[in-house]
Amino acid sequence: MIAEPKPDPKLEPRRPTARCRLRSTAAALLLGMALAAGAEVPFWGERKTQAVDLAPDQLAHGQWVWSPQLAPSGPVLVFVDLQAQLAYVYRNALLIGYSTISSGRKGFETPTGVFHTLQKDRHHRSSIYNSAPMPYTQRLTWGGIALHAGGLPGYPSSHGCVHLPSAFAEQLFEASPMGMTVVVAKGAGIPPSGPVVPLLTTLDAKTGEPLAQPRLPAGDAxxxxxxxxxxxxxxxxxxxxxxxxxxxxxxxxxxxxxxxxxxxxxxxxxxxxxxxxxxxxxxxxxxxxxxxxxxxxxxxxxxxxxxxxxxxxxxxxxxxxxxxxxxxxxxxxxxxxxxxxxxxxxxxxxxxxxxxx
Known part of the structure; x- marks a missing residue:
């Protein structure tokens, strides 16, 4: 019987130490994040605007209207109607855009109130949900509520954010200043000014408070x-x-x-x-x-x-x-x-x- 040679400890492969395993795990995570970051970002909703005369309640899922020519400059205000699943964009008190949305689903409801944008990030990715893409993010709270491009199934489906069509989110991102007022409400399907085609808003662009003006008295021209x-x-x-x-x-x-x-x-x-x-x-x-x-x-x-x-x-x-x-x-x-x-x-x-x- 031929005796097997004893293994030389110098030639034995070393088992990875805890530090090496930690480094390998970290490298794998970084690689995974890099691959996720490089993945193609989905495109949600229609690519082109609908006609300006199409009423908001006639929009199909993913459709939107953008007509900045009506008010080229001035303060910008966004009104989000959670009940109607619509968002309205006003500039200089004139409606320049509106869109279908998807807000927070049951258990993750989008909070109501008057907010101001705290941060803008064109290429944002979620730090909570597996680096999910959130293009054209405009943050409303530091707790994770924001306006951004996302899925639009025709009903509330997000984790609390307000999802917008990708092309509309881009237009809004470019037009809106930091600190823009965003009013989120469970309305009755219409913004505060209430028209069938809501051309004007009666909300103050800084506080979100109504600025209703009375009618002209009968004898005044x-x-x-x-x-x-x-x-x-x-x-x-x-x-x-x-x-x-x-x-x-x-x-x-x-x-x-x-x-x-x-x-x-x-x-x-x-x-x-x-x-x-x-x-x-x-x-x-x-x-x-x-x-x-x-x-x-x-x-x-x-x-x-x-x-x-x-x-x-x-x-x-x-x-x-x-x-x-x-x-x-x-x-x-x-x-x-x-x-x-x-x-x-x-x-x-x-x-x-x-x-x-």
Missing amino acids: YRVMPGPSEPQAPLALVVSLADARLLVLRAGVEIARSRIATTALPKVAGTHAYVALRDAAEPSLRWVGLAVPGHADAAGSVIDAQTLAAAQLPAEFLAQIQPMLHEGTTLVVTDAPVLAQTTGVMLTVLSNQPPMH
């Missing part, structure tokens, strides 16, 4: 109110053919309104936008049409002097408003109502958890 004093603040005019009113907004606050004669005005279907421009050879402003979703053919059209004269605005009102107008002022003409009493019951939103700053 117009009203001019104190507003933001900055002369270069964004100015917008809104003509509602349904209510026969002209409203003037500055920095998200209504500063004037007037009755107008609509019988002589051309009939308008839907919502159209114009911008004030000035030619070097022409001292007066021209109102030039903008291409909003669903009305691309209106781009470049001009409202002539005869049409403007047909509105028959009070001379005293015009004398106070005309000095405020400048290049870049927007004019929105719509067949939708804008007066709160015409369009719905006011909703007061209460915050049981003050926003963290």
Whole structure:
């Protein structure tokens, strides 16, 4: 019998020490995280906007509307209606976008209240749920509640965040400033201003409190109110053919309104936008049409002097408003109502958890 040679301890493979095993585990975790981070990010929802005249309650799952031309600048406010599973985006108090959403499911309900965005991260990934992608994150609480792109099955499905279509989330991310006001409420299917097409918001862009303006008294043709004093603040005019009113907004606050004669005005279907421009050879402003979703053919059209004269605005009102107008002022003409009493019951939103700053 041939004796087997005794193993040489110098040639024996060493068993990994606890430190080596720890390093190997950490390396595997880092590799897994790197692979997850490099994985393709899903795309949720429609890629293109719907027409601006499509009412919010007519949107299918994953659909959205984005028309920033209606208000190119001004304070931004987002209203999230958990009951209707819709989000509305206002700039300078005018609705520039709305979208279907998916909020927190049972046991992970999205909290209601008035929040301000605390952090923005274009390529955020969850630190809790297996590095799940959360593109275009806008954090509302440090506890993990945020607006971001995510799944949209047509019902609440998230762990508390508000999921948005990917393309819409990107547009909102680009347009919204840090500290933007976000109001989350269990509404009755309509935002606080309540119109069928909610063109205006009556919420203060900083506090989320209602800013309802009473109707004009029966004997008054117009009203001019104190507003933001900055002369270069964004100015917008809104003509509602349904209510026969002209409203003037500055920095998200209504500063004037007037009755107008609509019988002589051309009939308008839907919502159209114009911008004030000035030619070097022409001292007066021209109102030039903008291409909003669903009305691309209106781009470049001009409202002539005869049409403007047909509105028959009070001379005293015009004398106070005309000095405020400048290049870049927007004019929105719509067949939708804008007066709160015409369009719905006011909703007061209460915050049981003050926003963290």
